[in-house]
Amino acid sequence: MSTTARSWSRRSLAALGLGLLLALTPALGPFDASVALAQTDPLPSWNDGKAKTAILDFVRRVTTQGGADYVPVEERVATFDNDGTLWSEQPMYVQVVFAVDRLKEMATANPALRDSQPFKAVVEGDRAALAALGEKGLLAIIAQTHSGMTVTEFEAxxxxxxxxxxxxRFNQPYTALVYQPMLELLDFLKANDFKTFIVSGGGIEFMRPWVPAAYGIPPERIVGSSGKTLFKLGADKPVIEKLAAVEFVDDGPGKPIGINRFIGRRPLFAAGNSDGDLEMLQWTTLDSGPRFGLIVHHTDAAREWAYDRASPVGRLDKALDEAPRRGWTVVDMKSDWKVVFPFDKK
Incomplete structure (x- = not known):
């Protein structure tokens, strides 16, 4: 692994470690945008304000044929982070919760896991031991819970x-914790011939089973972190096996790399919520022509959470400082969203 890859891996592992500590603490067709905007509100869960106006104006400009900012359909690519941008990431990343629950289940079936670190610390909820695990221990937890099976078995x-x-907190399935305003934004962009992609630090095989139903984004448009895999053929039955090694970390500077490698076009529109999305926002917006960068700022402790610079999960610091200078739209969850989750509408 290169020095750069190691640095990305360590940053993601550090986030996983913090998450473990927290975890163990009790499609429409194309249409004329100008006509549609005049007739209906495509973002009904957004309050009128600068953020909503900026989104509507941008889409109008890039989809108006003959206009100075018109962008051909094939160039309309929009990328979205997932954790904290499309669904809730507090009090811990959902994939971390999955890893903890899975390790506990595995320890029930294999009691020997309870006798050795780092698994013992997770099963017993030993926060001091978890804090001392380091990179090696965290990699062992990932390897234990995310490998040794086929991709199909893992997705099941x-x-x-x-x-x-x-x-x-909400006693809802995690897939119910998607943001209603962002679902509307995804639908609005799709209706205006944008091709939408997930570009997330989360594991690609963890996201593929549920993202299509949650966001209407097919599995081939999911860019995420991945472990190494191996093709095997036995008795004329081909399988892809998950191995205990990191292949690619789609976080921070890894996001532009992933976009370039798997999408092949620079996005026209990018949305994130943390410093892990900073480089994706830079890659998207620091180019000629109309560009749009969006940051979801978590400011609503009553309906969701309020956090930014000091949060170990979804820290928003450098990107928040850079937003005004770059002209990025910062969405204030408390003031810009009428509702947060779909179940809030009931």
């Missing part, structure tokens, strides 16, 4: 877990 495990797991 994820589906089973999501069907029963509940968020500790």
């Amino acid at each position: 495990i994820v589906r089973t877990w999501l069907a029963t797991a509940r968020h500790p």
